Structure formats: C-alpha cells, structure tokens
Amino acid sequence: MPELPEVETVVRELREEICGDAISSVEIFRKNPIVQGDLDAFQEKLCGMTFLDVTRRAKFLIFHLQPERYLIAHLRMTGKFIISDPLPEPIKHNRVWFHLKSGRVMIFDDIRCFGTLEVYDKLADSKSLIKLGIEPLSAEMNSNYFLKKMLSSKREIKTVLLDQKIVVGLGNIYVSEILFRSRIHPQRAAGKLLKRDWTKIIKHTQDILEEAIKNNGTTISDFRRVDDKTGTFQQFLQVYGKNEQACPECDVPIQRIVQQQRSTFFCAECQK
C-alpha cells in the first residue's frame, strides 16, 4: 500500500494523537508474520512505555518511547494504524491492539499480514534500517550521488528508483508518475542517464512527493489515514493505472508493461 507520502501522513497524524500517551497493555490477535521475535518479550518491552515522538525513515514508522526504546513498524501493502475508543472486540483484520493509558486503543490492522512490528532498545540494532539509501527529500538527493552510484549500471531506471538501497520511499505508483513527468522511458539503462536526466528525476521526485504529502497521500483502494479518511493525490495521477487511456500530454494511449513482476505505466510517445 503505502509509499513515502502515505507513511508520512500516518506518522504526522499519529504524532499528533499519541505523544504523551502511554501503552498500558498489548493484545496480539495474529502473530505471524507481523510481530517479529518472541511475543512475551514484545509485550513486556512495550508495557508502561510513553510515546515521545513518531518519525519516519524510508517507509518505516518509528515510535520513540521512554525510557529509551523503539517500536519500528512497516505497513507493507495493507497495514494501517487506527486510533479508536475502546471496542468490544477486534474487528475484521485487527492484528494487534495497543491499549493506551488515555483509555483509547491504537490498532494495527493488516489484511494481508505482510506488515511488521519490531521493538529495539537502540535504533542501531534494527537490521532493516541499516541498508537503506538516501531520503529523497534530503540534501543528499543530488545528481552527483546517482551519477557516481549508477556508473555504467545496466539496470533499468524503474528498477533503480524502486531499490530502497539506493533511494528510499518510492514505490510503484510514484515511480511511474516521476518518470512520466521526467519524460524518461522506464526501461532506460540507469548507467546511461546524463546529469540533466538525473536533475529532472530529482526535481520531479521531490515535487510529486511534496504535492502528495500536501494531499495526505494517494488512496487507490486500501490506504486510509489514522482518522479513516482517504488521501486525495489519486486525482493528480497522470499515468498510474491509466492503461489504454489517452496520455494527458499527447493523447496516445498509455501503456502497461511488467518490470520486476510489477506493472509500469508510461507513454511511449512522451517518454524516451
């Protein structure tokens, strides 16, 4: 489900809701594969902890707890966080309930159970955070980084932009949109892109992500904000999911191809 703008939206809303609140108990309705490691240890390490902050790294949500400890969550395709008043019993795809001192419940809900929840005493202990590439909205996001990193790479640019070891936060929807605005064909070899190509990619990546964050993300089917509202960026998508529809620039039908077992949408006329 969520890419950077959706995760950022959830992080901001959770931060607003739960900072200062604390966990009184944890109920797990479905263990595998969501909660990593020992269940008792997971519950024990969280009980009594106070939420200091919620931040984002790549597509991970990081709950900063006091005394020092971290709950790291990944929503994968269908994960959601919901803050709710007490419920009589878990509904639908509720997987974990974090009972809060305020009397509310923070619910982790996940239809497909791909999401993950992990607890660490130190952020550096998390293996998943170690290998990540640069944040696309940071100063590290510049053409020299990509020119150096992709020197003579034959990988397709679509694949490279999805690779979280290179640059984080982008997923299948936004990569199609970024390459369309950049007028770059998704199958171009990353190693042959010129400085001016990277400059375009970087500009449009940042523009699109910022616009999407302003719109609270993109809701195609499942994505919901903490308050159950939808994002609104879907109305600005130009190619994703528009197979056979007219390109907004040139009217030629948008094409769908498969790269890395995933759909890519692009305009063969506009993107070279």
Next chain:
DNA sequence: AGCGGAACCTGTCGGC
C-alpha cells in the same frame, strides 16, 4: 551484480 521467480497472505474483479 543482478536477473527471474517464488514466497509471505488476503481480497477483489473480470471472464467464462
């Protein structure tokens, strides 16, 4: 190094 394919799960949709 980097491909393709499968796997992790559940749900929806379209075709026959």
Next chain:
DNA sequence: TGCCGACAGGTTCCGC
C-alpha cells in the same frame, strides 16, 4: 452462481 486466473501501494530469499 462458481471457479480460475490476474492483480494489488512491499520486501526478501533463493538459484543461476
């Protein structure tokens, strides 16, 4: 109505 395949915003692992 029912069955079957394709597909879904992500990531990892395995073999070649």
